[in-house]
Amino acid sequence: MIAINDNTELAVGLTIPAEIGMAEEDISTPALIIDLDAFEKNIKLMGDFIREKGIRHRAHAKTHKSADIALYQIAHGGACGICCQKVSEAEALVAAGIKDVLVSNQVVAPRQINHLAAMARQARVIVCVDDLKNVDDLSAAAVKHGVQIECLVEIDCGSGRCGVEWGEPVCQLARKIAAADGLSFSGLQAYHGAAQHVHDFHLRQAKITLAVKQVADTVEMLKDEGLECIIVGGAGTGTYYFEGTSTVYNEIQCGSYIFMDADYQRVRDASGDFISEFENSLFVYTSIMSHTKADRAICDAGLKVLSVDSGLPVIFGRNDLEFIKCADEHGVITDPNGVLKLNDKLKLIPGHCDPTCNLFDWYVGVRNGKVECLWPVTARGLSL
Amino acid sequence: MIAINDNTELAVGLTIPAEIGMAEEDISTPALIIDLDAFEKNIKLMGDFIREKGIRHRAHAKTHKSADIALYQIAHGGACGICCQKVSEAEALVAAGIKDVLVSNQVVAPRQINHLAAMARQARVIVCVDDLKNVDDLSAAAVKHGVQIECLVEIDCGSGRCGVEWGEPVCQLARKIAAADGLSFSGLQAYHGAAQHVHDFHLRQAKITLAVKQVADTVEMLKDEGLECIIVGGAGTGTYYFEGTSTVYNEIQCGSYIFMDADYQRVRDASGDFISEFENSLFVYTSIMSHTKADRAICDAGLKVLSVDSGLPVIFGRNDLEFIKCADEHGVITDPNGVLKLNDKLKLIPGHCDPTCNLFDWYVGVRNGKVECLWPVTARGLSL
Numbered sequence: 001m002i003a004i005n006d007n008t009e010l011a012v013g014l015t016i017p018a019e020i021g022m023a024e025e026d027i028s029t030p031a032l033i034i035d036l037d038a039f040e041k042n043i044k045l046m047g048d049f050i051r052e053k054g055i056r057h058r059a060h061a062k063t064h065k066s067a068d069i070a071l072y073q074i075a076h077g078g079a080c081g082i083c084c085q086k087v088s089e090a091e092a093l094v095a096a097g098i099k100d101v102l103v104s105n106q107v108v109a110p111r112q113i114n115h116l117a118a119m120a121r122q123a124r125v126i127v128c129v130d131d132l133k134n135v136d137d138l139s140a141a142a143v144k145h146g147v148q149i150e151c152l153v154e155i156d157c158g159s160g161r162c163g164v165e166w167g168e169p170v171c172q173l174a175r176k177i178a179a180a181d182g183l184s185f186s187g188l189q190a191y192h193g194a195a196q197h198v199h200d201f202h203l204r205q206a207k208i209t210l211a212v213k214q215v216a217d218t219v220e221m222l223k224d225e226g227l228e229c230i231i232v233g234g235a236g237t238g239t240y241y242f243e244g245t246s247t248v249y250n251e252i253q254c255g256s257y258i259f260m261d262a263d264y265q266r267v268r269d270a271s272g273d274f275i276s277e278f279e280n281s282l283f284v285y286t287s288i289m290s291h292t293k294a295d296r297a298i299c300d301a302g303l304k305v306l307s308v309d310s311g312l313p314v315i316f317g318r319n320d321l322e323f324i325k326c327a328d329e330h331g332v333i334t335d336p337n338g339v340l341k342l343n344d345k346l347k348l349i350p351g352h353c354d355p356t357c358n359l360f361d362w363y364v365g366v367r368n369g370k371v372e373c374l375w376p377v378t379a380r381g382l383s384l
Numbered sequence: 385m386i387a388i389n390d391n392t393e394l395a396v397g398l399t400i401p402a403e404i405g406m407a408e409e410d411i412s413t414p415a416l417i418i419d420l421d422a423f424e425k426n427i428k429l430m431g432d433f434i435r436e437k438g439i440r441h442r443a444h445a446k447t448h449k450s451a452d453i454a455l456y457q458i459a460h461g462g463a464c465g466i467c468c469q470k471v472s473e474a475e476a477l478v479a480a481g482i483k484d485v486l487v488s489n490q491v492v493a494p495r496q497i498n499h500l501a502a503m504a505r506q507a508r509v510i511v512c513v514d515d516l517k518n519v520d521d522l523s524a525a526a527v528k529h530g531v532q533i534e535c536l537v538e539i540d541c542g543s544g545r546c547g548v549e550w551g552e553p554v555c556q557l558a559r560k561i562a563a564a565d566g567l568s569f570s571g572l573q574a575y576h577g578a579a580q581h582v583h584d585f586h587l588r589q590a591k592i593t594l595a596v597k598q599v600a601d602t603v604e605m606l607k608d609e610g611l612e613c614i615i616v617g618g619a620g621t622g623t624y625y626f627e628g629t630s631t632v633y634n635e636i637q638c639g640s641y642i643f644m645d646a647d648y649q650r651v652r653d654a655s656g657d658f659i660s661e662f663e664n665s666l667f668v669y670t671s672i673m674s675h676t677k678a679d680r681a682i683c684d685a686g687l688k689v690l691s692v693d694s695g696l697p698v699i700f701g702r703n704d705l706e707f708i709k710c711a712d713e714h715g716v717i718t719d720p721n722g723v724l725k726l727n728d729k730l731k732l733i734p735g736h737c738d739p740t741c742n743l744f745d746w747y748v749g750v751r752n753g754k755v756e757c758l759w760p761v762t763a764r765g766l767s768l
Contacts, residue, residue, distance in 0.1 A: 005422070012768040013479065014472035014499050028495050028768050050505055056398055085713040088398035095397065104711065108726050109413050115398050124424050131726060162674035183438060193711060199589075290490050290546035292514050298546050305741040305767050308693050309710070325575060326693065328446060328738050329469040329489065329547055342492050342515060353711050355687040359742070361765050377403045380765070381745050383689050383713070384398040384412050 018364045022371045025345055029287040030301040032360040032377075033347070034259075036367040037283035040256050043077035045277055053219070053244050058233060060255030063354050065089060065379035066363060067096030069258065072093040074098075078151040083207070084252050087112045088382035096124045096378055100125040102152070102177050102233070104189060104253065108163055112384060113141045117182075120147035126231070128154040128189045130164050133238070135176045135183065137220055142182025150186040151177045152231060155218065158210035159194040166214035167221060173228050187229035190215045193251060196238030197310070201270045208242035216248045227253055238267050258282075263310040263354040283316060283347035284356065285364075286331065301348060302329040307355035313348035323348065366384050400553035403641065404750045405665055406755045409729055413671040416744040416761075418502075418643075420751040426642050427461035427663055430583040434636070437628050440464040442617060444552060444639030447472060448737050449763035450747060451480030453642065458482075465508070467637050471496045472766035478507045480762055486510040486617070488573060488637065488655045490538070490546055491519050493734070496768060497525045501566075504531035510615070512538040514548050519567065521562045526566025535561045536615060541595035543578040550598035572612035573638060574599045575604050580622030581647055581694070585654045594624035600632045621662070622651050626636040645737040647694040667700060667731035668740065669693040669748075670715065672724050681724040685732060691739035697732035707732065 017031035027033065048056045048291075059079040061070050070093055073079040081100025084090035090101045100123060105114050107127050116344035119125050120142070129135060129151045142149045153173045158162035164170060170188065178185040192211050198204040218228050235243035235249035240257075243249040256264060259282035269278075306313055308326050315321045320339065325332035331348075333340070350356035357363075361380055365373035398661040403413035411417065443463040445454050454477055457463040460761050465484025468474035474485045484507060491500050493509050503509050504526070513519060513535045526533045537557045540547035548554060554572065582588040595618075603613050613648045619627035625639075627633040635764035640648060643666035651660075670685035690697055692710050699705045703721065709716035715732075717724070734740040741747075746766055749757035 005634050013475045013766075014496065015766065017768060025609075027494065030767050091397045108673050109412065109671060112398065130674055133726070156676065160677070160680070161711065161716065162676070164676050287493060289492050290514055292540065292546070293544070296544070300767075301693060303693050303736075304742045304765075307687060307691075309687050327545065334547065342517070358688045359765065380690075381397065381743065382397075382686075383414050384401060 016362060016374065018371045018374060020371055020374060022168055023056050024366050024369045024371065027243035027245050027285055027364055027371065029285050029345065030305040031285045031364050032357065032362065033202060033283050033364045033366050034282045034286045035283070036365045037373055038279040039258055040076070042086065042278045043073055045133050045348050046254060047078040047259055049216070049244060051079055055244055056251045057247065058083050058251050060087055060104070060236070061089065062377070063092055063255030063259065064357055065340060065377050065382070066375050067098070067378040068375040072099055073258070080251070082377065086383055087119070088113050088384040089379040091115060091119055092379040092382055094119055099124060100124040103248050104128055104191065106130055108137070110137070113137055117141035117145040117147055117149060120149055121145065124150070126150040126152060126186060128152050129173055129177065130154045130161070130162055132173065132176060135173065135180055139180035148184060152187050152189040153177070154189040154232065154257070155215060157190050157192040157214065157234070158207055158373060159192055161193060163189070166218045170218050171221055175220055175225065178227060185227055187231035187233065188215060188218065188234055190236035191236065192239065192360065192380050193236070196236040197236070197267060199266050199268055201268050202216045204239060205242055210237045212248050213241065219248065225239070225260065237264060254286050257355050259353045261310070261353045262314040265314070265349070280349050282315065282353055282357070284350055286348055288344045290343055291342055294338050295334065295336050297335045297345065299331040300329070301331045304328060304357050305356070306331070306348065307351055307359065310331045313350050316347040316349050318346065319347070326361060363364045391507040395693060398529035399558070400746060400758065402755045402756060402758060404755055407605060408750050408753045408755065411669055411748055413669050413729065415669045416741065416746065417667050417669045417748045417750050418667045419667070420749045420756055422663040423642055425461070426662045427457055430638060431460070432640055433558065433628060434462055439628055439633065439637045442467050442635050442637050444488070444620070444637050445473065445477055446607070447639030448644065448741055449761050449766070451477055451482070451762040452757050452759040454482055455580050457642070460655035464635070470767055471499050471503070472768040473763040474764055475499060476722070476763040477502040478503055482507060484508040484520065485538070488512055488575065490514055490518065492521070494521070499522055501529040501531055501533060504533055505529065508534070510534040510570060512536050512546070513557055513561065514538045516544055516557065516560055519557065519564055522730050523564035523566050532566060534568050534708055536571050536573040536617065537561070538573040539599060541618070542591055543576055543577040543600065545577060547573070550602045554602050555605055555609060556605055559609065562611060569611055571615035571617065572599060573617055574604065576619065576623065576634070577620070580620040581651060582622070583606060583650050583652055585652050588623060589626055592623045596627065596630045596632050600613050603632065640737050643737045645694070645734045646698040647737045651697070651757060664700065664733050664735055666734065666741070668697065668734055669733055670730050672726055672728045676725055678722050679718065679720050681717045681719045683715040683717055683730065684713070685715045686711050688712060689743050690732065690734055691736050691743065692734035693739065700701060700731040700733050705730070
């Protein structure tokens with residue numbers, strides 16, 4: 001990143017919120033900032049966990065959509081590769097140097113299948129399948145591009161979304177994949193999305209215990225047919241401990257653990273505490289831009305920089321203030337003691353990290369009160 | 385826009401959802417599409433309204449963030465200029481040829497004030513003010529850049545957000561602006577954001593009736609001090625009829641009327657009907673990507689392409705289907721009759737148009753089943 005002086009910045013417009021070396025309080029807002037110490041600690045913790053359990057971690061890039069972060073997770077967190085949710089997202093990250101990518105989703109549109117197959121010339125490409133006809137289409141594209149695409153059969157573990165039922169429906173798809181030109185059967189995708197944010201520990205554990213049993217039985221059925229599961233993958237930040245210690249799953253797919261968010265703060269461990277060994281490292285940095293009422297202030301962060309699908313943001317380290325309303329470009333903050341002033345800065349913990357990151361073009365990495373790096377949100381908005 | 389063939393498209397990646405001339409059903413999904421007939425009709429209707437009432441329309445570009453659409457509103461809808469909510473948004477649209485822009489918001493950060501003043505070399509620049517110290521800062525920047533910045537004093541009409549109380553607090557700010565070097569007092573900003581989506585007609589009307597009275601009284605007080613309001617501005621799609629026929633407001637600022645959305649469908653007119661003379665012209669086009677359950681299908685549009693702050697999307701023209709859940713990259717659709725198939729396309733009316741448009745890089749304009757244009761979302765993500 002080049003430094004920006006007063007003239008060049010006017011020429012390029014207000015598009016980058018900070019420059020390297022700048023004091024944190026000088027960052028233009030609203031900006032998406034990362035506490036690099038907390039972020040690195042989170043990545044190290046996950047690396048320690050997988051080493052200890054002897055499993056792999058395929059870090060989910062849907063959370064951050066950043067090539068810099070994906071490469072960091074591989075280099076410093078022991079990640080074996082990444083997951084993406086969309087072909088366009090995977091393409092952008094493969095173009096930036098990622099060599100091993102699972103599109104942890106169905107790819108059924110002809111144009112996207114064509115791109116998926118073309119990508120397999122540059123990287124190991126794995127994709128999820130839950131439809132017999134889709135196997136034919138993926139095979140034809142792999143043959144056309146002269147590549148091999150690895151396929152995981154997706155099991156619906158209880159989320160009621162994509163995937164087939166465990167057992168015979170999985171075996172039927174696996175047999176067809178194994179027999180198809182250009183494809184190889186590599187195992188199972190068994191991600192329980194709906195369990196990640198179940199706040200109660202025992203209910204969350206019960207959901208994963210059931211999924212593990214179904215997955216284990218399916219792995220055995222496949223083995224009886226001579227079909228080996230190289231990958232048994234799934235798990236997110238809310239449940240990874242269960243899958244990661246199951247001895248059935250060998251690849252976990254956590255994403256949010258690097259950042260955390262306000263909703264993950266509501267997910268509890270066995271003793272009823274905040275689960276997390278992971279710290280909040282992601283914040284929407286905001287400024288007070290209007291303060292005409294004694295007991296409330298207006299900040300410059302609204303719906304265009306905060307996804308509120310999982311609730312409003314929480315103001316980091318400030319129990320005296322509450323973010324109570326989110327309009328398109330404004331946030332309303334109660335300030336009962338009238339302590340806020342114009343241009344005061346606050347750190348907001350977003351309600352939901354993934355869709356919030358997708359709203360920004362830049363991450364601003366901060367350490368010891370200084371801007372240390374600017375990382376583009378490489379695959380921002382890539383949803384095809 | 386250049387046409388894209390199979391090879392060039394692989395080189396550039398999956399970033400553009402369509403090409404001009406393509407059949408609508410061949411658009412890659414998820415995509416943001418505009419029904420151009422409905423869109424043009426909406427813009428014509430607003431043009432007819434302001435001509436009939438003898439008022440101006442300063443179209444709100446926060447809705448669309450598109451230079452193409454802003455220029456169309458000026459050329460074909462009689463708009464006198466645009467509103468923006470952020471300096472960065474205004475900069476991008478001024479760079480694309482807009483000559484008259486109101487930043488309908490407070491600009492208090494030093495860097496943003498500097499950019500606002502610089503922009504006044506290229507366009508008529510108007511900004512809202514609700515703080516006395518801010519007048520000094522704006523004046524200093526205008527003097528530094530050798531420009532004139534027009535200021536509107538913002539009145540809080542009842543939304544509890546930005547703006548001062550009507551009457552003397554307004555006059556105090558207006559006097560200071562009128563006396564400040566590089567600034568001119570141009571009038572009042574009196575937008576009642578919270579009234580726009582009040583579903584009941586009479587309650588909505590009552591809120592604006594009160595605002596109009598306060599604004600009228602303030603205009604008189606200012607006139608008594610020799611301060612003329614060249615602009616008395618405000619109003620959105622939900623209330624413009626009231627302000628537009630008030631004889632007090634002379635500039636309305638509608639944005640959503642070009643597109644409409646699912647929440648505006650809940651806003652009723654005096655007879656209890658859907659208010660709108662305006663038609664839904666904006667859709668998130670989506671495909672079915674998984675269908676392993678008899679009575680539900682999964683589409684490829686989730687939270688990264690739909691803002692759900694004002695509710696889930698509604699499926700256009702399909703009373704047999706319901707969008708019931710929105711995950712990051714998936715939508716869950718009930719399909720009780722089991723009629724949907726993989727790759728079937730649906731049009732979703734987003735719950736809230738403004739933050740949904742901000743998620744996309746391209747508008748795909750469609751007429752008579754063909755793609756007619758591709759417009760970039762010029763100021764997408766520009767929130768500084």
